[in-house]
Amino acid sequence: EPEVTQTPSHQVTQMGQEVILRCVPISNHLYFYWYRQILGQKVEFLVSFYNNEISEKSEIFDDQFSVERPDGSNFTLKIRSTKLEDSAMYFCASIAGPPGTSENNEQFFGPGTRLTVL
């Protein structure tokens, strides 16, 4: 069964450093998402991406964050200057077709990257 993969599984970084979290969505999927989950809290939307551009983003997704699909398979989330409060689990997800349609509305989630900012 196809699956979304994410690397690394755990990233430790110093405050102020840049990190890039990588995701490989399912190959025929067209819509991509990043979510984060601070330990013990709910899953929060960061950004959605379609047709090589950001579709929507939340208030969390400020200028320190960026996303890219550099090569047609990877989907990356970059945090330019990490803060302590960026420590969280980051999930990538993808959907095959337009979200909200009855046939393709399941988001497939990756296993997550645990980011620890020291």
Next chain:
Amino acid sequence: AQTVTQSQPEMSVQEAETVTLSCTYDTSESNYYLFWYKQPPSRQMILVIRQEAYKQQNATENRFSVNFQKAAKSFSLKISDSQLGDTAMYFCAFMKQGSLRDMRFGAGTRLTVKP
């Protein structure tokens, strides 16, 4: 804005028994989708069951079923014949039809199945 509320932060159930997890949501939309996701200790997000709001029939998936009350904006998950592997965080989620935006998640319910 849509909000999703899970009022039970923690629940426990004996193996083989039935448990119901509650979820309510607030929306002005008429067409939307509701989901229950399971997050085991591995932290992976796994879809358990989904419900289209336009369908009156409650969704079922093996031991998992929902009680969808559209007027009351309620979407509870029933787990029958609970198994130890059902121990996990369970998140209720809402997605507006036709939106490129994300799903809105509830705060989660931690379910422990006891032997």
